[in-house]
Amino acid sequence: MFYQERNNVEDLKNQAFYRFLKRTYALHTIAFAALLYVVGGFSYIVWVLGVAGTLGYHGTFLVNSVCHIWGSHVWNTGDLSKNNWWVALLSFGEGWHNNHHAFEYSARHGLEWWQIDVGWYIIRFLEVVGLATNVKLPSKDHKLKMSFASLNKFE
Known part of the structure; x- marks a missing residue:
């Protein structure tokens, strides 16, 4: 099965806010990491970006793996x-x-x-x-x- 170019987000492409987010995504991540460092130091960066990010990705992978096998x-x-x-x-x-x-x-x-x-x-x-x-x-x-x-x- 071949996937064609996705066109189900055309409404988002037309909104300036979402175009802004797409252009500045890296800056938001860096600013968030800086804020975490100011509030709680390096351990906050590790726990919020590292551990929570890893758990979030594993949750996504869990859904896409298990829910195509069992249920x-x-x-x-x-x-x-x-x-x-x-x-x-x-x-x-x-x-x-x-x-x-x-x-x-x-x-x-x-x-x-x-x-x-x-x-x-x-x-x-x-x-x-x-x-x-x-x-x-x-x-x-x-x-x-x-x-x-x-x-x-x-x-």
């Missing part, structure tokens, strides 16, 4: 992505990986009431207080289209 395949995504409850608990909802593959635009990965998704709870709070707008969720029609039941609808 339940709920949606007809045409790939090996799976939902894994214990990864979802460790990664604040990212373990509902098959949901994410089925509805990549969705701010909510835990689509069922029992699927704990801390990331969604935070986004929902930000929406309620007015700091997040235009939050996207899958429609009932899109869920029906992605369901395995929809495979049999033309028989």
Whole structure:
């Protein structure tokens, strides 16, 4: 399977704030490291940038490894992505990986009431207080289209 150039972030490319962040990314990292050093010395740099950064990357790798091997395949995504409850608990909802593959635009990965998704709870709070707008969720029609039941609808 060959990946084509991604065009799903065109709306971000049009916003000056995100273009600024892309151009000045290294400066933000250096400024943050300097702030950490001023506040707590070299040990803060090690723990916040080194250890926390390493744990963050390992969490990402965990989701992308485990959730393509173990779990339940709920949606007809045409790939090996799976939902894994214990990864979802460790990664604040990212373990509902098959949901994410089925509805990549969705701010909510835990689509069922029992699927704990801390990331969604935070986004929902930000929406309620007015700091997040235009939050996207899958429609009932899109869920029906992605369901395995929809495979049999033309028989």
